[in-house]
Amino acid sequence: MQYFNSKPYSTQMALEVTYELKTESTIGSVDFDHIQFGRVFADHMFMATYDGAQWIECKIAPYGPLTLSPATSALHYGQSIFEGMKAFKAADGTPLLFRPFDNAARFNRSAQRMCMPEIPESLFVEALERLIWVDRQWIPTKEGSSLYIRPFMFATDDFLGVRPSSRYLFIAWCCPVVAYYSQPLKVKIEEKYARAAPGGVGFTKCAGNYGAAMLPTREAQEEGFDQVLWTDPVDHEFLEETGTTNCFVVAEDRLITPALTDTMLAGITRDSVISLARAQGIKVEERPIRVSELKAWHAAGSLQEMFITGTAATLVNIQGFGHQGKYYALEGTGSHSISSSILDRLDAIRTRQAADPFGWVHPVPAR
Numbered sequence: 422m423q424y425f426n427s428k429p430y431s432t433q434m435a436l437e438v439t440y441e442l443k444t445e446s447t448i449g450s451v452d453f454d455h456i457q458f459g460r461v462f463a464d465h466m467f468m469a470t471y472d473g474a475q476w477i478e479c480k481i482a483p484y485g486p487l488t489l490s491p492a493t494s495a496l497h498y499g500q501s502i503f504e505g506m507k508a509f510k511a512a513d514g515t516p517l518l519f520r521p522f523d524n525a526a527r528f529n530r531s532a533q534r535m536c537m538p539e540i541p542e543s544l545f546v547e548a549l550e551r552l553i554w555v556d557r558q559w560i561p562t563k564e565g566s567s568l569y570i571r572p573f574m575f576a577t578d579d580f581l582g583v584r585p586s587s588r589y590l591f592i593a594w595c596c597p598v599v600a601y602y603s604q605p606l607k608v609k610i611e612e613k614y615a616r617a618a619p620g621g622v623g624f625t626k627c628a629g630n631y632g633a634a635m636l637p638t639r640e641a642q643e644e645g646f647d648q649v650l651w652t653d654p655v656d657h658e659f660l661e662e663t664g665t666t667n668c669f670v671v672a673e674d675r676l677i678t679p680a681l682t683d684t685m686l687a688g689i690t691r692d693s694v695i696s697l698a699r700a701q702g703i704k705v706e707e708r709p710i711r712v713s714e715l716k717a718w719h720a721a722g723s724l725q726e727m728f729i730t731g732t733a734a735t736l737v738n739i740q741g742f743g744h745q746g747k748y749y750a751l752e753g754t755g756s757h758s759i760s761s762s763i764l765d766r767l768d769a770i771r772t773r774q775a776a777d778p779f780g781w782v783h784p785v786p787a788r
């Protein structure tokens with residue numbers, strides 16, 4: 422499977438989009454110093470309809486409720502996929518997207534596996550450009566904050582019976598956010614539940630993957646952990662990822678992350694971290710990591726750092742992990758020197774405070 426595309430970052434054709442703009446923004450009522458993640462919504466959303474043959478009726482409308490039939494197919498049979506991205510503001514005020522064509526490509530991999538129509542990458546990116554431009558004053562500028570973007574697609578046929586829907590809705594909306602996690606995490610290495618199986622949908626961002634992880638995550642939280650660190654579904658012997666992030670280990674001066682399989686999501690932050698680490702001369706290994714190997718590094722004092730990566734969280738250190746009822750703390754051994762240097766560089770590139778040698782930053786054109 423090819424995970425990251427190399428297409429030039431430009432939209433190819435102008436979309437026909439109708440605008441129904443809010444007469445009065447709600448931005449004045451938002452306290453940007455105390456935003457709760459995912460609770461505050463920007464003024465507008467982008468919508469497009471798939472009519473069984475093509476994408477039509479592209480529009481920007483006020484963010485608001487949808488009217489749906491109780492028989493809406495996605496609610497019963499789960500054809501529902503999404504993406505998560507962030508927009509930042511450059512010092513000169515230009516809104517910036519980060520690697521949006523990679524999100525578009527991943528969205529289409531999810532669509533293909535879930536038997537849903539793909540969306541042209543140029544439509545996906547231009548939809549976001551137009552939405553971000555309209556709501557650009559919602560991009561927060563405080564350090565660590567950004568405008569989170571949620572593009573998603575779901576089946577809208579109303580019928581009873583398990584078959585792919587013929588009609589779908591693509592919607593994107595945004596919310597200003599601050600850091601997803603405010604402190605290093607305690608993760609539980611899972612040994613009972615499985616997130617994904619070979620041949621299944623683990624590599625997609627389908628809604629069901631997240632619903633299925635809620636009970637194991639709640640149980641881990643009741644035991645005092647922040648997140649589940651998933652393992653392979655058969656023997657629970659190899660590390661995979663957490664519910665919403667990929668995972669890295671620094672041991673013996675190497676940066677090691679589980680190799681991608683069809684049970685894991687190909688994180689765009691993961692790929693960015695690997696590229697930045699290699700550019701800094703850090704030795705990177707993408708390979709299976711055994712839980713026993715992790716515990717052996719810990720016992721030998723050579724487990725230097727562990728961290729997770731994802732769009733919402735960016736990069737957050739792990740302060741310890743639990744396995745088979747025992748807790749392994751990283752405090753003392755964890756130096757965070759590799760993770761913090763990579764995070765600083767990533768943050769600087771995303772906000773255009775540093776040069777972007779990889780061509781990741783996509784300025785949003787004025788519309």
Ligand SMILES: Cc1ncc(COP(=O)(O)O)c(C=O)c1O
Pocket residue numbers: 505626662663664665666667686687688689690691730731732733
């Ligand atoms: C299951 C899972 N793994 C990893 C990630 C990290 O991916 P990205 O870095 O593209 O946000 C996410 C978030 O999208 C996720 O939901």
